[in-house]
Amino acid sequence: MRCGLSAFKKKEKLWMNKIGKKILVTGADGFIGSHLTEFLIEQDCNVRAFVYYNSFNSWGWLDSFPEKKINRIEVFAGDIRDPHGVETAMKGCDVVFHLAALIAIPFSYHSPDSYVETNVKGTLNVLQAAKKVGVKKIIITSSSEVYGTARYVPIDEKHPLQSQSPYSATKIAADHLAKSFYLSFGLPVVIARPFNTYGPRQSARAIIPTIITQLLTGSREIRLGNLTPTRDFNYVKDVCRAFLEIAASERTIGEEINIATGIEISIEKLTKVLADKLDRRVKIIVEEKRKRPKDSEVERLLGSNKKIKTLTGWCPQYDLEKGIEETISWFKKEENLNRYKTWMYNV
Numbered sequence: 001m002r003c004g005l006s007a008f009k010k011k012e013k014l015w016m017n018k019i020g021k022k023i024l025v026t027g028a029d030g031f032i033g034s035h036l037t038e039f040l041i042e043q044d045c046n047v048r049a050f051v052y053y054n055s056f057n058s059w060g061w062l063d064s065f066p067e068k069k070i071n072r073i074e075v076f077a078g079d080i081r082d083p084h085g086v087e088t089a090m091k092g093c094d095v096v097f098h099l100a101a102l103i104a105i106p107f108s109y110h111s112p113d114s115y116v117e118t119n120v121k122g123t124l125n126v127l128q129a130a131k132k133v134g135v136k137k138i139i140i141t142s143s144s145e146v147y148g149t150a151r152y153v154p155i156d157e158k159h160p161l162q163s164q165s166p167y168s169a170t171k172i173a174a175d176h177l178a179k180s181f182y183l184s185f186g187l188p189v190v191i192a193r194p195f196n197t198y199g200p201r202q203s204a205r206a207i208i209p210t211i212i213t214q215l216l217t218g219s220r221e222i223r224l225g226n227l228t229p230t231r232d233f234n235y236v237k238d239v240c241r242a243f244l245e246i247a248a249s250e251r252t253i254g255e256e257i258n259i260a261t262g263i264e265i266s267i268e269k270l271t272k273v274l275a276d277k278l279d280r281r282v283k284i285i286v287e288e289k290r291k292r293p294k295d296s297e298v299e300r301l302l303g304s305n306k307k308i309k310t311l312t313g314w315c316p317q318y319d320l321e322k323g324i325e326e327t328i329s330w331f332k333k334e335e336n337l338n339r340y341k342t343w344m345y346n347v
Helices: 005-019 031-042 060-064 083-090 105-110 112-133 166-185 207-216 236-248 267-277 306-312 320-332
Strands: 022-026 046-052 073-078 095-098 137-141 189-194 221-224 256-259 283-286
Touching: 022 031, 022 083, 031 046, 031 060, 031 236, 046 060, 046 083, 073 083, 083 112, 095 112, 095 236, 105 112, 105 166, 112 137, 112 166, 137 166, 137 236, 166 189, 189 236, 207 221, 207 267, 207 320, 221 267, 236 256, 236 306, 256 306, 267 320
Parallel strands: 022 046, 022 095, 046 073, 095 137, 137 189, 189 256, 221 283
Antiparallel strands: none
16 A cells, blocks of 8 residues: 555545444544544544533634534534433444543643543443444544553554553553453454654643743743653644544454554654754753653653554654644744743643
8 A cells, every 4th residue: 555645635535435424533622633523524524523511611622623614513512421421422423533531641640530530431431332322433542651661662562551650551441441342242443552643732741842832932941851761753644544544444443553653753852853943042951840750751662553554554644854844833823822831831
């Protein structure tokens, strides 16, 4: 399978027929969820967006969509921890992309209960509802954090799982629940496991927005945590394509599938790349409060994408340079940068 844009364009029009008439995206108000929702409607898919109910009537990043896009989305406000609301949202849907989760690792250290309720119980609610209403395919979003520090590289899907944070422990539990529903009930589940995703709209709790927003304030000092860990960074549009490729393939049910570039970069080197892109000369200040506990730090993540290439033909179209350029361009817009509290450590 060719990885070029022409091959991708030929597949675009096939996705809607392959993945079903109605699609539910949980966590559609978040970073990846909003991009996936946007990508789906661009492929003329019929999308129901599950967003977190709140008293502000906020739909998260969906609120930033132009009217012509938001009018094409059926928005369902609820709580992934509520099984009744999840079942109601899922009725009439053929495919479910489950992205709703708590993801900030530092916050999981002092509020692990909320991670169990959202990531574990929320996933159970999705699985139970899918079993009851009879959906055709459920894509459960995992995380490369479930692997912990690499015991070997590149990390393939057979790598041991290591719960080096409460967050990763809940994602491991959710993955095992999903697998159990496939083995016990024949539920058509796929576990999609993106390595570090980045791009426009990402929270400042993630490393790339943390660096970019500090650089854009004009500060001569950047405050970070550990600089030596390496990560495999995926641009968000590549991840969205991977989700659709996984959903469309008949070979992915019951599988755990990495979404990775197969390239790693250290946090220190990444900071220098971003500073050069913005023509900034800054000093890096390492703050203890930004570091993970020693045994909790994941020192190396470098993923294998052999399996997803074999099963779907997907491969990344964005290298780090191209993805960073698009990300910086978005953050440079004043209305976007003003959404971020650049003066504080975002837990």
